[in-house]
Amino acid sequence: MGDMEQTNKADFGFQWHITDRCNLRCTHCYQEDYSGSNELSLDALRRIADEIIRTLSKWNKSGDIAITGGEPLLKEEMFPLIRYLESADEIASLDILSNGTLINENIVEQIRDLKKIRCVQISLEGASLESNDRIRGKGTFKKAMASIGLLRKSAISVNIMFTLQRSNMGDIPSLIDLAIAEGISNLTIERVVPIGMGNRIRNELLSAEEIKDVFGYISERAEQEIRRGGLTSISRSRPLWVMCSRNTDSLGIDACNGDTPGGICSIGLDGLCILPDATVLPCRRLPIPIGNLKRDSLEKIWFTSDLLWQIRDKHNLKGKCNSCELIPRCSGCRAMAYACTGDYLAEDPQCMKVV
Amino acid sequence: MGDKIMVKDSKKNASGVTEPKFRDPNQLSIEQLTDPDYALKQLEKLNEGKLSITCSKCHHCR
Numbered sequence: 001m002g003d004m005e006q007t008n009k010a011d012f013g014f015q016w017h018i019t020d021r022c023n024l025r026c027t028h029c030y031q032e033d034y035s036g037s038n039e040l041s042l043d044a045l046r047r048i049a050d051e052i053i054r055t056l057s058k059w060n061k062s063g064d065i066a067i068t069g070g071e072p073l074l075k076e077e078m079f080p081l082i083r084y085l086e087s088a089d090e091i092a093s094l095d096i097l098s099n100g101t102l103i104n105e106n107i108v109e110q111i112r113d114l115k116k117i118r119c120v121q122i123s124l125e126g127a128s129l130e131s132n133d134r135i136r137g138k139g140t141f142k143k144a145m146a147s148i149g150l151l152r153k154s155a156i157s158v159n160i161m162f163t164l165q166r167s168n169m170g171d172i173p174s175l176i177d178l179a180i181a182e183g184i185s186n187l188t189i190e191r192v193v194p195i196g197m198g199n200r201i202r203n204e205l206l207s208a209e210e211i212k213d214v215f216g217y218i219s220e221r222a223e224q225e226i227r228r229g230g231l232t233s234i235s236r237s238r239p240l241w242v243m244c245s246r247n248t249d250s251l252g253i254d255a256c257n258g259d260t261p262g263g264i265c266s267i268g269l270d271g272l273c274i275l276p277d278a279t280v281l282p283c284r285r286l287p288i289p290i291g292n293l294k295r296d297s298l299e300k301i302w303f304t305s306d307l308l309w310q311i312r313d314k315h316n317l318k319g320k321c322n323s324c325e326l327i328p329r330c331s332g333c334r335a336m337a338y339a340c341t342g343d344y345l346a347e348d349p350q351c352m353k354v355v
Numbered sequence: 356m357g358d359k360i361m362v363k364d365s366k367k368n369a370s371g372v373t374e375p376k377f378r379d380p381n382q383l384s385i386e387q388l389t390d391p392d393y394a395l396k397q398l399e400k401l402n403e404g405k406l407s408i409t410c411s412k413c414h415h416c417r
Contacts, residue, residue: 012391059391061391264398268394269394269395269398270395289374289375290375291375291377292375296375300377301375302391303380303383303387303388303389304377304378304380304383304388305375305376305377305378306375306376306377306378307375307376308394309378309387312394312397312398313397314398314401327398327401328398328401
């Protein structure tokens, strides 16, 4: 499994949502449509794969592709698509992002036979049946934990994704304990962005002060785990995290190692999101179309999208984000700014920096 | 970066969804139109040559 904390500058990431169908209805989901009405055939998916591979080759880059949904295991074309992608030299690695409720021994066997799978990501919203199932639905905790067990038994790297909300923030200490005990490769704890179904739970957003406290605690645990030489990394290469380390030595923005918290939003820098109907978004959490691969080339989108150029120019950022010295390790979450203010150039509303 | 650049008018499709806006290629430099790392390089200049660390692709964006 590759290092989840740092990205190589020569890499380009795609988060590819191949279906919007899902067997769950999590309360914070970024989707609202689960119909699957605009999904692509395997032939059409392969044409998009060809466009990705052709562009990566021209750019002399390698690609990291995360296959997700909806629930990607509901799409029968998932394994044929992955096998097609991993046959290309330009594709360095693939991840599968799943809700963990449909994984059985047969699925694990198919994943184990793939050559470029870096990890399987399973979502948990709590460290107990009660807290997780309240958000993800009845029975999901047991199924997800069983899937994690099956994957680990086959030595497949597992990443846990936890979406931080007011009602599950108390679970974080026990979630970190659980991740370490289960031999999880990487644990990511990130903020809920209120879009899609999640637009109905705005009361779940934490204040800037609360974020500071929670991220500070997580950073402390992450640094403890590093010092202990543990196997579980806790991802902190995200906007806002640079301000939340209790180890002031690691705040230097010159540093470039996996132990240093903070990472600039990657919109317009080295990644894109593709939806089931080939619509391209700057990020899954910023639901503004910037093209569609059925009619627009990747180069047209990457080189001429107005939105991407606006966000790339950090002089355009407003409020506290404007001229902030921490931009190289932060720049705020543009999706959070858009979800909360309607302006993706606004300051990150959960920024705890005092100016 | 930072220059005023002409943008094609936004359009709405039959479903009322705003369609993507693309800049006129004639208003962009050759580097902007051909170098996929142009923005990363500009960011390094902004940061006085220091390397920027992009987010970890933790896939939270799903």
